[in-house]
Amino acid sequence: xxxxxxxxxxxxxxxxxxxxxxxxxxxxxxxxxxxxxxxxxxxxxxxxxxxxxxxxxxxxxxxxxxxxxxxxxxxxxxxxxxxxxxxxxxxxxxxxxxxxxxxxxxxxxxxxxxxxxxxxxxxxxxxxxxxxxxxxxxxxxxxxxxxxxxxxxxxxxxxxxxxxxxxxxxxxxxxxxxxxxxxxxxxxxxxxxxxx
Amino acid sequence: xxxxxxxxxxxxxxxxxxxxxxxxxxxxxxxxxxxxxxxxxxxxxxxxxxxxxxxxxxxxxxxxxxxxxxxxxxxxxxxxxxxxxxxxxxxxxxxxxxxxxxxxxxxxxxxxxxxxxxxxxxxxxxxxxxxxxxxxxxxxxxxxxxxxxxxxxxxxxxxxxxxxxxxxxxxxxxxxxxxxxxxxxxxxxxxxxxxx
DNA sequence: GACAAGCACGAACGATCGTACTATATTGGA
DNA sequence: TCCAATATAGTACGATCGTTCGTGCTTGTC
Numbered sequence: 001x002x003x004x005x006x007x008x009x010x011x012x013x014x015x016x017x018x019x020x021x022x023x024x025x026x027x028x029x030x031x032x033x034x035x036x037x038x039x040x041x042x043x044x045x046x047x048x049x050x051x052x053x054x055x056x057x058x059x060x061x062x063x064x065x066x067x068x069x070x071x072x073x074x075x076x077x078x079x080x081x082x083x084x085x086x087x088x089x090x091x092x093x094x095x096x097x098x099x100x101x102x103x104x105x106x107x108x109x110x111x112x113x114x115x116x117x118x119x120x121x122x123x124x125x126x127x128x129x130x131x132x133x134x135x136x137x138x139x140x141x142x143x144x145x146x147x148x149x150x151x152x153x154x155x156x157x158x159x160x161x162x163x164x165x166x167x168x169x170x171x172x173x174x175x176x177x178x179x180x181x182x183x184x185x186x187x188x189x190x191x192x193x194x195x196x
Numbered sequence: 197x198x199x200x201x202x203x204x205x206x207x208x209x210x211x212x213x214x215x216x217x218x219x220x221x222x223x224x225x226x227x228x229x230x231x232x233x234x235x236x237x238x239x240x241x242x243x244x245x246x247x248x249x250x251x252x253x254x255x256x257x258x259x260x261x262x263x264x265x266x267x268x269x270x271x272x273x274x275x276x277x278x279x280x281x282x283x284x285x286x287x288x289x290x291x292x293x294x295x296x297x298x299x300x301x302x303x304x305x306x307x308x309x310x311x312x313x314x315x316x317x318x319x320x321x322x323x324x325x326x327x328x329x330x331x332x333x334x335x336x337x338x339x340x341x342x343x344x345x346x347x348x349x350x351x352x353x354x355x356x357x358x359x360x361x362x363x364x365x366x367x368x369x370x371x372x373x374x375x376x377x378x379x380x381x382x383x384x385x386x387x388x389x390x391x392x
Numbered sequence: 393g394a395c396a397a398g399c400a401c402g403a404a405c406g407a408t409c410g411t412a413c414t415a416t417a418t419t420g421g422a
Numbered sequence: 423t424c425c426a427a428t429a430t431a432g433t434a435c436g437a438t439c440g441t442t443c444g445t446g447c448t449t450g451t452c
Contacts, residue, residue, distance in 0.1 A: 002452070026221065031308060037428075040431095040433070041431065041432070042429075042432095045430075047258075049410080050409095080370060099308045100307065105304045106217065107302060108301045108304045112294075122367070125363075125367065125368060129368075150374065153376055157357075157383075160361070163417080164359055167359060168352065170307050171304075171306075172322070180349055180352045184352065187387060199399070200450095226440090235401050237403090237443090238400040382441085
């Protein structure tokens with residue numbers, strides 16, 4: 001890794017943290033330069049535009065997300081256990097970043113801001129939902145889930161649960177939410193499970 | 197209503213629309229002045245600070261929300277029917293505003309911005325969750341729900357469902373989501389319902 | 393018709409925004 | 423060790439940010 005790529009990683013790390021707190025649009029080049037002890041122009045030279053900076057932050061986040069959330073879950077045996085592992089990894093992921101999940105923040109931030117950033121975000125969200133769907137499919141294959149279930153439906157309900165958890169946890173600072181989340185997940189899995 | 201109060205309503209209406217799209221923090225006084233055909237200073241005089249403007253937008257939104265979503269639902273008979281009415285009103289509410297639900301947008305926007313705006317938002321969200329909880333309580337009283345259910349748990353699961361719907365609907369433009377939402381709501385209500 | 397209050401305006405403030413240039417360090421290969 | 427490439431800093435730009443101030447235009451009241 002060259003020196004330039006090295007500092008770029010530092011910038012992206014700091015930018016990711018900033019975006020998780022204030023939103024991707026609120027990441028300003030001047031403020032980011034202060035946090036990384038660089039000059040505005042020196043930092044800017046790495047990205048050529050703010051739009052590129054935002055996109056690279058998103059892609060950097062996606063790399064970390066894949067490595068910390070998805071891949072470890074895929075190493076466990078397919079079925080409800082893998083789904084629970086994924087959920088636990090996701091919760092740990094929202095704890096790693098100071099502000100919470102950057103994708104949740106960016107989603108509300110860019111839902112009405114057309115452009116390349118929104119396009120990237122959309123593809124990422126679709127990939128994530130597809131990941132959830134495949135979790136359900138492999139749970140069918142493993143025999144944990146019934147065969148007649150709607151995997152899209154499952155993905156939607158599971159993602160909804162995570163979004164609810166995120167709001168209770170990050171905005172309302174609700175202490176009991178982890179337990180509520182556990183119960184809701186159990187109810188969801190039970191309903192989709194093969195009756196014994 | 198005096199002339200001043202009249203234009204203030206126009207400003208808040210436009211500000212609410214803007215906040216629902218770009219977020220409450222992205223509502224700029226200059227841009228809002230353009231949309232309402234006013235001067236920056238003329239508009240500013242109504243609020244004395246941007247913080248006050250944001251707070252008044254939130255309160256204006258809460259008034260509309262109560263009138264369009266909560267009150268009509270409370271006029272129906274308590275129980276699962278009332279909950280369904282509330283959900284339908286909520287969906288219609290997210291359709292009324294160009295960008296979606298302002299509270300969802302503001303929640304991610306202000307989760308890490310301490311201050312008066314965040315305090316107001318927090319109280320509003322707690323009131324909303326309390327509203328959902330009372331819906332469950334009255335459903336118990338009416339005999340629709342079992343008596344041993346956890347109303348906080350129900351509020352969390354229902355709110356999560358709405359958040360998921362909002363993301364699919366507003367960011368992903370998912371056409372099938374209304375049907376997915378309907379199915380998930382049925383599953384939720386069934387699980388909490390008194391067995392016949 | 394004078395007067396006060398309410399309301400909106402234009403101009404200007406310092407700060408920060410994203411971006412464009414130019415120049416100076418720092419680096420790795422010949 | 424010299425050179426070219428890479429990497430950072432400095433300065434400046436027009437635009438916009440939230441905010442302040444002074445001014446004039448409408449109102450409704452006496």
